Amino acid sequence: MSYIGVEATSTYFPRNIETAAILSVKTGIPEHIIIEKFGLYEKHVADDTMQASDLAVAAARPILEKIDPLTIDVVIYFGSPHKDYNVWSCAPKIQYELGAKNAYAFEIMNVSSCFPIALKVAKDMLKSDESIENILLVGGCKESQIIDYHNPRSRFMFNFADGGTAALVKRGARMSRILESSFITDGSFHHDVLIPAGGSKHFASIETVEKRQHYIDVVDPASMKERLDPVSVPNFEKVIRQALQKSGLSPQDIKVLLPLHTKRSMFKELLSSLNLIEDQAIYLDHYGHMSALDPCIGLHFASEQGKLQSGDIAVAVSAGTGYTWAATVIEWKGEKE
Known part of the structure; x- marks a missing residue:
């Protein structure tokens, strides 16, 4: 029987590590609280040379050492909406960097819930279109960059970290279904968690920068x-x-x-x-x-x-x-x- 499943996965993590001790200094939260309550001993943080798209590309490369990039039919980016640029799709860049010249590329975005959704989208695409054999799901994240450690309203997001991952979903998969x-x-909950400025409602300005409104925030933590x-x-x-x-x-x-x-x-x-x-x-x-x-x-x-x-x-x-x-x-x- 021919299954539609995940045939391969891969990951990439930047070298720089922030430990609970470092985060304790940044946040003023005791180290043992970060470990015991936040559930975090350490996390990876990317430097200025790597953006979300680069992290996704680096994560996908091991998969494309096992499969010809030209056999990839679709590239879907499912990662963080905080990407290299605003109002920009990183999927075409990823497709280009990976040499998947025969694939079309697009993004789906539903913040942190997106991987289970991406699996369904890929499965349904393969079921409905017999011309598709291989779909590459790729994700990058540099959300450590949008944390304001001085803002207690965003405290539950202090575990945001950086990395990349990829999954090959294919027809005739042998590893999984x-x-x-x-x-x-x-x-x-649509208005509870957001970056206040930079979008169409509060376009970037000197005032929004001075008010530190370009970091992720929780509008009313107690209500949420x-x-x-x-x-x-x-x-x-x-x-x-x-x-x-x-x-x-x-x-x-x-x-x-x-x-x-x-x-x-x-x-x-x-x-x-x-x-x-x-x-x-x-x-x-x-x-x-x-x-x-x-x-x-x-x-x-x-x-x-x-x-x-x-x-x-x-x-x-x-x-x-x-x-x-x-x-x-x-x-x-x-x-x-």
Whole structure:
């Protein structure tokens, strides 16, 4: 049987590392709090020579050492919306840099929730168009750059980090099969997390720069927390259970959970709601949160670390401000040429 699945994954992390001790100095938050509460020992931070597109390109190169770039039919960028330039698509640059001359390229963006969505988009494209054989999903993140450590309203985003990742989705995949997905959007959160200036509403000016309005901010943290806390983990659990049910499975079938990086208490609460233990999940406490990249990076690590064997079930799950929760189920095959 010919499956549509993820055939290969890869990652890239810049060399520069910020430890919890360094972040403690930057934020004034005790080191043990950063480790225990934020769930972060260290994270990678890119220098001025690497932008989001460069991180994505660097991540994808190992995959294209195994497959001819000319056989790539589509390149989809699913990474951070904070890219090299504003009002600019980095997908064409990535396609060009990778030598995927026969591919058309575009972007999908739903902030941190985008990888499970990208898996569904790629799967559906392959199902509906027989001329497509290989889709390369690529993501880059340089969101450490948009943190204002002096702004306590953005405290929950101090784990933002940098990196790149890629996944090859293809027809006739031997390593895995993409099963079903589930998504929830609650648009009542649309105005809670944003960069206040630089868009059409507050165009960049001397005043917006002086007011430090070009960093990510939370408009009203107390209000967001009051509305988000009661629904966040339940919505994570709901999309996971729905995606599994649509796949003919249940939470008992999960071998590895691939979540975005969150504070440790939320991570533990989600595991508890699914009756999973920490060893059944990839927690990026030495990498931090990289927008939509986290579940793809988790899938790469799970494969590398031997956490997935033939027949195992993994669930990529994430959430993005706005607010969208997303989950896609992956059945691991592990068959090699």
